[in-house]
Amino acid sequence: MARYKEYNYDQMKMIPVAFDRQILPGSFEYSLSYLIDHELDLTSFDRHYRNDDNGRPAYDPRLLLKIIILAYSKGITSSRQIERLCRENITFMALSADTQPHFSTLADFISRAPEAITDLFSQIVLMCDQLGLIGKEMFAIDGCKLPSNASKEWSGTHAELKKKRQKIDRAVRRMLQRHQEQDNAELAPDIQAREKEQIKKLRAVSRKIKHFLDTETERKGISGKTVKSNITDNESAKMKTSHGVIQGYTGVAAVDSQCQVVVHAEAFGQGQEHGLLKPVLEGIRETFVDTASEKQLKKTQITADSGYHNRGMLEYLEAEGIDAYLADTGFRSRDPRFKDHKSAKERNKRQDKERFSQSEFAIDRKSETCRCPAGKIMWLKARRARIGHHLFMQFQGYEHDCNDCGLRKRCLRNPNQPTPRQINVALDITQEQKAGIIERMKRKIDSPKGRHIYSQRLGTVEPVFGHITDAIGIKRFSLRGKRKVDGQWKLMMLLHNILKIHRYGWEWA
Incomplete structure (x- = not known):
């Protein structure tokens, strides 16, 4: 018969814990603690406190910052979970000196001080520069779309939200009418209570939509067209991602190619990246202003994908004398390395499903002749x-x-159209277009040097986003409003840069 060791819960074991010995040299928490205590200026947090003469003493910003950054490094952004870690985790107990701040204190500290976090982020970037972690040879700029603390179900134009409110009001009227008709009938009390609760919720939703429509104006996009608003967070945007449609923000980062240090980070409440390159470049310039590195930035190459490519942006880069390499939508199709790459299938499969494409027409440019799929000669228009x-x-x-x-249905978009099929064979572009700024950028990025520089973009900026979202595990913003979300995005990039200092900057780390 099997025998097992005896155990007894009716006993106690006292374990002495020295908090200062829990933060071991070489660990991330040691680097974090040393950095905040000895290298950073946190006086920008002081203006949030007004308890010099009276009031209860506040938690030291250094203490709260250590706890929060350490929790972010483990993928934890919930203030309630951070509070629990300070009660249960030895490392957090040691780093917080067993103070155990309340979750509301932690949440308030993060949300109310985005400007102080911005100043802290700039200090970390300059420290990385002093430690030689920023090469300033090439900055790769890209964005990462993350959901925010808002539901996409509350998104829509003012007309759509008004229609939704009318639909809710009709539902409430139908329910009230049914109640009046069934007053004399015997209904179960639980059913009546449930329907009354539902009417109460629907009325609250209707009032919420009405208040939003009365107080907020129609939201406009970059092009001036009306875009969807959001009742919960009107500064966020509904955007498409590889994982579906989300309601969130685009976190843009400029990353140095040497050690993948983020030199600037900013969150924007829009899915389209047109127009976002200029504020990022101005942010980089502001970070390094009045430093020895400011002159070196003029030689730094800038790379960005086709999302940032537009005429206005190219004109700005040329006027500022910035050596930029911006891909356009046809960049890959011109690359000889992708000549055998299959083009993407048509998204709209219903449209032109069986229609003859231009490749099915026998075209001879030299003899200037064309024969349709039915074998008929077409005349040169x-x-x-x-x-x-x-x-x-x-x-x-x-x-x-x-x-x-007999192939008319497969040849024309509309079989009833009076005009025959026409084929346009692309030959060239006009001389003024060749001399234009867009063509100059195409020739620049298509050159061997341009392709070599641009090829480094993907391996520079994308690993930063992968590090934050997959390795660390932060996959969403927990705050609302562009100001607060921007502060949280800078806090994430701040963590990334501190990890770079911990790994490559300190000799003792």
Whole structure:
């Protein structure tokens, strides 16, 4: 018969714990504690306190900052979970000196001081520069879309939200009418109570939507068009990601190519990245102003993907004399390394499902002839027709051939259209377009030097986002409002840079 060791819960074991010996040299918490206590200026946090003469003494910002950054390094952003760690985890107990701050204190400290966090982030960047962790040869700029503390179900234009409110009001009226009709009927008390509670909730939702429509104006995008607002957080945006549609913010980061140190970070409440490059570049310049590195930045190369490519941005970069490499939407198709790459399938499969594509027409540019899939000759409508800044060779079918053709349904978008099928063969672009700023950027990035520089972008900036979201595990913002979310995004990038200092900057780490 099996035998087991005896155990007894009716006993006690006293374990002495020296908090100063729990923070061991070489550990991240040791680097964090030393950095905050001896290297950083935290006086920017002092203006949030007004208890010089009266009031209860506050927790030291250094203490709270150590706890929060250590919790963020473990993927924990919930203030309640951080409070529990300070009660149960020996490392957090040691770092907090067993003070056990309340979760509301931690939450308030993060949300009310985004400007102080911005100042702290700049200090860390300059420290990385002093330690030689920033090479200033190339800055890669990109954005990471993360959901915020707002539901996309509360998004919509003012017209859509008004329609939603009317639908809720109709539902409430129907429920009240049904109650009046069934006053004499015997209904179970639990059913009546549940329906009354539902009516109360729907009315509250209706009042919330009405208050938002009365107090908030229609939100406009960069192009001036109306975009969806959000009742919970109107500064956030509804945006598409690889994981579906989210309600959140785009966290943009500029990353140095040497050690992947983030030199600037900012959160924006928009999914489109057009127009976001300029504030990032101005933020980098502001960080290094009045330093010896400011002149070196003029030689730094800037790389960004096609999301930041537009005429206005290229004109700004050229006027400022910035050596930038911005890919356009056709960059990969011009790359000879991707000549065998299959193009993406049409997203709208219903449209043009069986329609003949241009590749199915036999086109000979030299002899200037074209034959349709039915074997009929098409006549040359124009040798060099200009459409916008592009030049085309145009062919069109004969009416008597198209009218009686059995493949008419597969050739024309609308079988009832009176005009025959026309084919536009791209030849070239106009001279003024060749001399334009967009073509100059294309020639620059298509050169061997340009492709070599741009190829470093992906391996520079994307690992930073992977480090925060996958390795550490922070996958969303927990605050609302651009100001607070921007502070939290800078706090995440601040953590990333402190980890760089811990790994490569300190000799004793």
